Amino acid sequence: MTKNKSFLDIISENRFIHILLSILLGFLVGAVFLVIMNLSVSAAYGRLINSVTSLKGFSYVIVYSVPYIVAGLSVAFSFKTGVFNIGAEGQFVVGSMAAVCTGILAGNLPKPVLIPLCFLAAMAAGALWGIIVGVLKTKWGINEVLSMIMFNWIAFYLSNFIAGIPAIKNDGSAEATKNISDNASLLFSKDFIKSAGLAPTANWGFIIAIIATLLVWFIIEKTTLGFELKAVGSNKFAAEYAGINVNRSILTALAISGALAGLAGALQVMGMGKRISIFTSQEGFGFAGIVVALIGCSNPFGVLVAGLFYGALMYGGSKLNLEGVPTQLINVIVGTVVFFIAISVIFENLKRFKSRSNRNAEAAAIKKAEEKEGNKK
Numbered sequence: 001m002t003k004n005k006s007f008l009d010i011i012s013e014n015r016f017i018h019i020l021l022s023i024l025l026g027f028l029v030g031a032v033f034l035v036i037m038n039l040s041v042s043a044a045y046g047r048l049i050n051s052v053t054s055l056k057g058f059s060y061v062i063v064y065s066v067p068y069i070v071a072g073l074s075v076a077f078s079f080k081t082g083v084f085n086i087g088a089e090g091q092f093v094v095g096s097m098a099a100v101c102t103g104i105l106a107g108n109l110p111k112p113v114l115i116p117l118c119f120l121a122a123m124a125a126g127a128l129w130g131i132i133v134g135v136l137k138t139k140w141g142i143n144e145v146l147s148m149i150m151f152n153w154i155a156f157y158l159s160n161f162i163a164g165i166p167a168i169k170n171d172g173s174a175e176a177t178k179n180i181s182d183n184a185s186l187l188f189s190k191d192f193i194k195s196a197g198l199a200p201t202a203n204w205g206f207i208i209a210i211i212a213t214l215l216v217w218f219i220i221e222k223t224t225l226g227f228e229l230k231a232v233g234s235n236k237f238a239a240e241y242a243g244i245n246v247n248r249s250i251l252t253a254l255a256i257s258g259a260l261a262g263l264a265g266a267l268q269v270m271g272m273g274k275r276i277s278i279f280t281s282q283e284g285f286g287f288a289g290i291v292v293a294l295i296g297c298s299n300p301f302g303v304l305v306a307g308l309f310y311g312a313l314m315y316g317g318s319k320l321n322l323e324g325v326p327t328q329l330i331n332v333i334v335g336t337v338v339f340f341i342a343i344s345v346i347f348e349n350l351k352r353f354k355s356r357s358n359r360n361a362e363a364a365a366i367k368k369a370e371e372k373e374g375n376k377k
Helices: 007-013 015-036 041-053 055-080 088-105 111-140 144-163 190-196 205-222 224-234 236-241 246-273 285-295 300-317 329-342 344-376
Strands: none
Touching: 015 041, 015 329, 041 055, 041 300, 055 088, 055 205, 055 224, 055 246, 055 285, 055 300, 088 111, 088 144, 088 246, 088 285, 111 144, 111 246, 205 224, 205 246, 205 300, 224 236, 224 246, 236 246, 246 285, 285 300, 285 329, 300 329
16 A cells, blocks of 8 residues: 655655755745835846846846856766865866966967867866865865865965966956957857847857766766766765775866866856956855755756756846845845755654654554553463
């Protein structure tokens, strides 16, 4: 006889439903804040939807989403392999700076050579930033989370230092680097953008993001390397007993994860920014990658969709001030969504507690029945 599942069972077993419910709760909390501020919920959310559903608006969403998708892939890849890459922010920063330096110093190279060279420089810089932390962990046992937080700040100040070097710094009064060469730009032609009615910053980055998604999925699901990395992520002691080199796997995971974060940085500057300003605070693309990975359940295709969703929130949220709504409302919504996703463990613990209670009740009933039967005899 099939037992009907309770709502708690469905929520704890179906990750998609749990994510969807978390998103709905996020918008519900946002609506509550709008009511408290005496603002129209329908006007605010209507503006949010309308701003991202037109052709030009959706092209903006795609442009905004590219760095979030690839940064999300970076974090998701490390999650799958048992490493919490909170250092994606620093890897993003050094990757973007490597791409900018390459796009400036080698700007005379032809486009088919310079663009891949910028990508390779960014990925190498991000991978190196990840490997350093991996060596500290595997050789000296230094906690990777603490190391990554420190390396995020090192990347921050290193980027500001490089941006001030005369060969890299803007010739004018702007506190920023020079613009990268047009040969390093990923932008569509102006004629195509104008004729298609797209965002002025429409570029090839989304195609790169799709290719990166397919590659990450293939590595994780279809290769021996992916199997080994997932084995280490599931149980490193069992993996080591099975003959897998755990330290090498950790270094490989951090290198690939760092390379993806570096690529995200390159896509941002080559597709939109074209230069890097001297930072006054961390921009947060790498940290946003953690949010995207959580919403996408660390599944590459889920991350692709989650990155588009996050990009839509960021672009649509920038238009909320037209309705008199603070743009910070989007941060409230995103924070609420992440909160409810992060507490999924509560549903799982409640389910386990309920199952344990049921088993105890059944055992008590059986014991009572046996005692009753014994008394009769």
